[in-house]
Amino acid sequence: MIYVLYGIVAVICVYTARHYWFTLNRLFGFQRHPYIDIDTADWPPVTVLVAAHNEEKVIANALSALMSVKYPADKMLVVPVNDRSTDRTREIIDEFVARFPGRIRPFHRVEGKGGKAAALKDAMELVDTEVILIFDADYIPGAGLIKQLTAPFFDPEVGGVMGRVVPMNCGTNILTRLLDLERSGGYQVDQQARMNLRLVPQHGGTVAGVRLSALREIGGWNDETLTEDTDLTYRLLLHGWKTVYQNRSECYEEVPETWQVRIKQIMRWAKGHNQAMVAYGLHLLFGKHRATPRERLDGALLLGVYIMAPFTMLGWILALAVFYQGIAPLHGIIAILAVTAYAAVGNMAAFFEIAAAVRLDGNCKRIRLLPFLIMGFTVSIFSVSRAAFSQVKDALTGAEFHWDKTERFRKAES
Amino acid sequence: MNPYLAVAGLVAASAAMFMLPLIPALVEFKRHQDDQPLKVIQEHAGEIRFFSDGFRNYINPLQAVLQECFASGGNAKGMLADGAEYLVLGRGEDALTLPLRQQDETCSLMLATNADLVLPADTTFSRDIYAGGGFIGGMENKYRAILGEKDVQLGHGSKVMRWVHAVGAFRAEECCDLYGRVSSDSSIRLRAGCTFLRLNAPRIEAGSSEQTAAANTRRAREAPTPSQSPRRLQDGDFVIGPDEEFTGDLVVRGKLRVGEGARVWGSVKSEKEMTIEDAVLVGGSLISATTARIGANCAIYGPVIAERELEIQAGTSCGSPEHPTTVSAPRIRIEEGVVVFGTLWAREKGQVVDRI
Numbered sequence: 174m175i176y177v178l179y180g181i182v183a184v185i186c187v188y189t190a191r192h193y194w195f196t197l198n199r200l201f202g203f204q205r206h207p208y209i210d211i212d213t214a215d216w217p218p219v220t221v222l223v224a225a226h227n228e229e230k231v232i233a234n235a236l237s238a239l240m241s242v243k244y245p246a247d248k249m250l251v252v253p254v255n256d257r258s259t260d261r262t263r264e265i266i267d268e269f270v271a272r273f274p275g276r277i278r279p280f281h282r283v284e285g286k287g288g289k290a291a292a293l294k295d296a297m298e299l300v301d302t303e304v305i306l307i308f309d310a311d312y313i314p315g316a317g318l319i320k321q322l323t324a325p326f327f328d329p330e331v332g333g334v335m336g337r338v339v340p341m342n343c344g345t346n347i348l349t350r351l352l353d354l355e356r357s358g359g360y361q362v363d364q365q366a367r368m369n370l371r372l373v374p375q376h377g378g379t380v381a382g383v384r385l386s387a388l389r390e391i392g393g394w395n396d397e398t399l400t401e402d403t404d405l406t407y408r409l410l411l412h413g414w415k416t417v418y419q420n421r422s423e424c425y426e427e428v429p430e431t432w433q434v435r436i437k438q439i440m441r442w443a444k445g446h447n448q449a450m451v452a453y454g455l456h457l458l459f460g461k462h463r464a465t466p467r468e469r470l471d472g473a474l475l476l477g478v479y480i481m482a483p484f485t486m487l488g489w490i491l492a493l494a495v496f497y498q499g500i501a502p503l504h505g506i507i508a509i510l511a512v513t514a515y516a517a518v519g520n521m522a523a524f525f526e527i528a529a530a531v532r533l534d535g536n537c538k539r540i541r542l543l544p545f546l547i548m549g550f551t552v553s554i555f556s557v558s559r560a561a562f563s564q565v566k567d568a569l570t571g572a573e574f575h576w577d578k579t580e581r582f583r584k585a586e587s
Numbered sequence: 588m589n590p591y592l593a594v595a596g597l598v599a600a601s602a603a604m605f606m607l608p609l610i611p612a613l614v615e616f617k618r619h620q621d622d623q624p625l626k627v628i629q630e631h632a633g634e635i636r637f638f639s640d641g642f643r644n645y646i647n648p649l650q651a652v653l654q655e656c657f658a659s660g661g662n663a664k665g666m667l668a669d670g671a672e673y674l675v676l677g678r679g680e681d682a683l684t685l686p687l688r689q690q691d692e693t694c695s696l697m698l699a700t701n702a703d704l705v706l707p708a709d710t711t712f713s714r715d716i717y718a719g720g721g722f723i724g725g726m727e728n729k730y731r732a733i734l735g736e737k738d739v740q741l742g743h744g745s746k747v748m749r750w751v752h753a754v755g756a757f758r759a760e761e762c763c764d765l766y767g768r769v770s771s772d773s774s775i776r777l778r779a780g781c782t783f784l785r786l787n788a789p790r791i792e793a794g795s796s797e798q799t800a801a802a803n804t805r806r807a808r809e810a811p812t813p814s815q816s817p818r819r820l821q822d823g824d825f826v827i828g829p830d831e832e833f834t835g836d837l838v839v840r841g842k843l844r845v846g847e848g849a850r851v852w853g854s855v856k857s858e859k860e861m862t863i864e865d866a867v868l869v870g871g872s873l874i875s876a877t878t879a880r881i882g883a884n885c886a887i888y889g890p891v892i893a894e895r896e897l898e899i900q901a902g903t904s905c906g907s908p909e910h911p912t913t914v915s916a917p918r919i920r921i922e923e924g925v926v927v928f929g930t931l932w933a934r935e936k937g938q939v940v941d942r943i
Contacts, residue, residue, distance in 0.1 A: 207874075207894050210915035212633065213787065213906075213929035214890055243632045317632025327872040327890045329818050329836035329854040344622030357625075386817070413820045413838075423627040463820060538621030541611040 174491055175500060181488040188481060191474060192522035195366035196529045205369045209421050211324035218248045218302040219323055224289050224379075225253055228310035229261040230581045231427065235310050236269045240276065244319040251277045252299050253310075256292035257284065262310075289378070290401035294394040303386060309379040311427040311581055313341070321422040322382045332387030332414025333405060335364070336380035336422035342582065345430050350542055351549040352428040352435070357534055358527035364418040372471035373410060374418035378402030379426070387414045398452075400445025407453040410472060413463030430582045432552065438579050439553055440560040443479040447564055450476040482557035523550070635770045635787040635930075639734050639752030646717050649675065649699055653719060657701035664696075671714065673697040679704035679720060704735075708742060721755070732767075739771075757788070779923050783937040787930045789908065793939045794901070794923025801884060802904040802926035816853065827851065829864070836871065845869075847882070854889060861893075865900075879916070883924075892916065898943050899925045 221239060225232050232253065239251050253266045263281055270277045280296040293307070304326050308314065318336065325334045337360045343353035367374045376383070378401055388394070391408040398404040406416050429435040457464065458473050524543055531540045566572075615621065631637060645667075652663050656677035662685075663675045672695070676682060679702040693711040698704070701719035706712070708725030715732040716722070722735040726742035731749055733739060738755035741747070741763050749767040751757060757771040762780035769775060771788040778794065792799040816835030825839040829846035836853040837843075843857035847864040854871030855861075861875040865882035872889030873879065879893040884902035890913045891897065891905050897916035899905070901924030906912030911929030919937040931937065 205894065207876075207892055210930070210932045210934070211890050211892070211913045212635070212932075213911045213913045215910040215912065238629075313629070315627055315629040315632075317628070320632060324890075327854065328856055328874045328892070329872075330820075330838040330856045330874075339625045339627050341624045343624050344619060347616060350616075350622060353624075423625070425624065425627055425629075463822075534625055536621055536625070538615055541615040544608050544612045545616070 175495060178488060178491040178495060181484055181491070184477075184481070184484065185488070188474070188478075189522045192526050195370075196362055196522075196526045198366045198369055199362045199533065200529055202366075202369055204365070205371075206419070206421060208325040208328065208417070209321065209419060211327065212320070214324070214327065216245055216248055216320065216323060217304050217326070219244070219250070219304040219306055219319065219382075220300045220302045221249060221251045221306045221308065221319070222293060222296060222300075223251065223253045223308050223310055224256065224292060225258065225262050225266070225310040226256040226289075226292070227258045227260045227262060228581065229258075229265060231311040232262055233265050233269070234313050235308060236266070236277070238313045238315070239308075239319075240269070240273055241316065242314060242319045243316045244323075246276060249276070249319060250302070252296060253277065253279050254292050254296040255279060255281045256289070257282055257287075286396055288396060288399070288401075290394045290398060290404075291396035293401070294396050297393065300385065303384060304382060305385055305388070306382045307379055308424075309426070312338075312379060313425045314380075315424065318380075318422055318424055321419055322380070325417045325419065326382065326384055328415075328417075330413075330415050331417050332384050332409040332412075333376045333416035334382040335374055335377050335416060335418050336424055337361075337364070337418075337420050338377065338380055338426045339423050340428040341425035342427050342430065345582075347545065348432060348435060348549075349428050349430055350539065351546055354527050354531060354539065354542060354546060355549065356428070357530040357536075358523070360418075360420065361530035361533050362526045365420045367471065368418040368420070370471075371465075371467065373406065373468050373475055374416050375475065376402045376406040376409070376416050378405070380422070380424040383409075384414070387412070390414075398445055398448050399441050400449065403446050403449045404452070407449055407457065407472065407476075410464050410468060411453065411457065411460075411462045427581060429579060431580075434580045436552065436556045439556050440563075443482070443557040443560040444564050446476065446479040447561060450480060479557050480561060482554045483561045485554060486558050635768050635785060636752055638732065638750045638768065639770065642715055642717070642732065642734050646697075646699060649673065649717075653699060653701045657719070667697075671697055673699055676700040676702065676704070678702055679718070682706050703737075722753075726760075777939045779939050779941045781939045783931070783933060783939075785930070785932045786927075786937075789911065789928060791927040791929075791931050793921050793925045798901065798924040799926050801902040802924060818853075824859075825857075843875075863887075883922075888912070890914070896920075900943055901925060904928070 223235055255262050255266055266279045270279055278299055280299055282292055282295055285291060285295060304323050306319065306322050322334050322336055325331045338356060340349060340353045340356055343349050364374050383405065387409060391412050394401055395404045409416055429438055454473060454476050458469055464472065524546065528540055528543060652675050656663050656675045660677040662677055662681060666672055674696040679700045683705055692709060693713055695713045697714040699717040703720035704718040705723045706725050706728060709727050711729040713731055716730065718735045721737040722733060722739040724741045724745055727744040728742060729746045733751045735753045739751060739753035739757045741759045743760040744762045746764045747767060751769045753771040756773045757769060758776045759765065759778065759781050761778045765783045768785045769783065773788065774790040774792065775786050775788040776792045777783065818836035818838060821839045824841035825843050827833050827845045827849045830848040831846065832850045834852045837855045839857040842859045844862045845851065845864060845867050848866045850868045852870045855869060856874040858876045860877055861879040863881045863885055865884055867885045869887045873887050873891045875893040877894060878896040881899045881903055883900040887905045888907060888910065893916035896918045899921045901922040904926045905914050906928035908928055913930040913932065914927050915932040917935040919933040920940055920943055922940055922943055
């Protein structure tokens with residue numbers, strides 16, 4: 174038992190070091206934004222896929238914004254992927270098609286497998302451009318975003334691109350404010366540091382792009398996964414394509430406003446991520462492919478982020494068990510260091526990362542909410558652990574997964 | 588002491604200690620002092636002309652005065668709504684004779700004219716300048732910003748701190764430092780010794796017209812052919828031999844050397860140093876994760892990006908009049924004789940030199 178506890182503490186120490194490495198790199202290291210200066214070019218034709226399943230509250234905002242972006246109109250086709258919506262989504266899309274003839278080609282899907290990946294897979298029949306950009310329906314792209322997300326594809330090594338997501342409803346309640354802090358840490362520090370260090374920036378599946386030839390090479394969208402973005406990241410990596418992160422390509426999104434919706438969302442992310450871990454983890458670390466050694470290591474650690482929650486819980490239980498069994502849990506100075514790392518530094522690293530991110534964003538006062546993040550982390554740890562356990566149960570019973578759409582909170586445009 | 592009281596006191600003290608770090612959080616949670624979304628620029632795409640367009644709108648209220656002075660040949664002094672003092676000149680050459688300079692050789696008035704503007708040398712112009720006609724600046728001047736509706740010419744050793752936009756051609760004589768954005772709707776010409784950060788024009792030329800003739804004539808002779816072949820991913824270093832033809836996109840994980848006279852019909856990327864020898868043609872983009880050195884008389888049709896340093900030798904052209912492009916790196920050195928169609932952007936420092 175004690176050795177399992179040692180193992181868990183050791184892994185937590187690795188993740189702690191990783192958090193610090195990323196944060197310090199972001200604060201003091203060389204910042205890579207190689208493609209952001211491409212403002213003049215012979216812009217290639219692009220297809221913008223907008224995934225929409227019952228999005229009557231938000232789809233009009235997304236389409237309006239896309240019709241106003243600064244990209245040659247004759248080179249940009251918007252394809253709203255209306256996935257079996259039962260609300261007014263189809264009607265709203267068709268209104269836009271009539272208002273902007275030739276610029277929007279809708280894909281109305283009325284049957285088929287559930288999930289975003291399955292819908293995108295079916296919509297590929299309308300795509301013939303080398304550059305594909307993907308947005309969820311609750312995103313509102315700014316004027317320059319399409320050019321910014323397209324620019325990295327001038328690099329023949331780039332297979333995927335990911336922009337930054339910024340919550341627009343962050344002031345609604347304590348949950349949205351905490352999610353705003355988490356997003357800052359995740360993008361401003363985590364993703365950008367991975368970009369700086371030439372590690373594995375993660376494709377987020379929205380505010381993102383993929384190269385058609387790369388997508389074809391890796392076998393297209395995988396509709397067997399709950400998180401097609403994580404799956405895409407790793408398949409691109411294994412085939413020698415880079416995913417790049419553009420921190421300055423920012424786009425507003427709506428974050429969950431209720432804990433119930435948040436829990437569902439993070440459980441889906443955790444399950445999808447764990448699927449990718451099982452599918453690609455060992456091959457990534459030890460297989461024969463084109464990823465560099467540092468990409469192998471970082472990619473494996475990234476795959477493990479969601480499984481760390483049940484590990485942490487197990488660590489707590491083991492620590493208590495060891496204590497009540499009267500076993501002298503740890504020995505000497507190494508033991509003290511390990512316990513300190515586990516109990517203090519390990520927890521603090523993520524806070525340090527978020528604090529640094531918020532500071533880099535220039536937001537001074539919201540940093541005060543940092544102690545409340547314990548609440549968010551606790552909910553996440555239990556939700557993600559629950560997701561992992563239910564995933565194991567599903568695997569044993571052969572139950573099929575189902576895809577939960579994230580509920581929207583914006584008021585529909587009249 | 589009553590033990591119950593002691594326990595209660597201990598619990599209260601512990602609770603207070605626990606609550607202490609939460610007090611700022613509770614205050615922020617209650618007062619919502621910083622709960623607005625992060626500012627994301629939705630309306631514009633970082634266009635180089637953003638400031639000059641803004642300035643044009645800013646001085647719009649002066650249009651009547653500008654026309655009146657231009658018609659009468661007189662001058663007018665006044666104050667804009669934000670308190671900025673301006674001097675409108677009826678005849679641009681008056682700037683040479685008027686006592687514009689204070690004792691520290693600074694002109695702190697905003698100058699505007701609808702005529703051709705000619706400015707004296709060795710002067711610091713600390714406010715923006717508007718020239719409805721041509722603009723000719725004296726030597727060793729310092730400017731904050733200039734908007735010229737026709738040609739703009741800066742004298743030897745001048746400095747621009749923020750931006751210049753010329754509707755006509757822009758020309759900077761030797762040893763000018765252009766710290767901000769410089770744009771033209773027609774062309775930009777920089778002479779040796781000039782430094783720059785961000786330039787944009789249909790045609791950007793380093794050196795005299797004789798020096799850039801090779802790059803310009805070469806452009807007319809050859810046109811890019813898009814590549815349809817799959818990309819090639821190469822571990823380690825790679826060489827494309829002299830006069831060889833390579834079709835398709837190429838990604839090299841090591842160093843890349845493209846030999847003299849080679850033709851690459853696709854885009855090229857190297858993870859380490861990239862060396863492009865003389866008279867090479869690249870039909871697509873050229874990306875280096877470290878440094879790139881481009882020899883003389885090359886033609887690159889797509890964007891050119893180097894993550895550390897970029898050098899381009901005389902006679903080379905990037906982009907074409909029909910297909911403008913971007914050349915970008917933190918540090919750029921270009922020889923006189925280089926032509927870029929589109930954007931030339933050095934994040935840290937760009938230099939025009941006689942010879943690399």
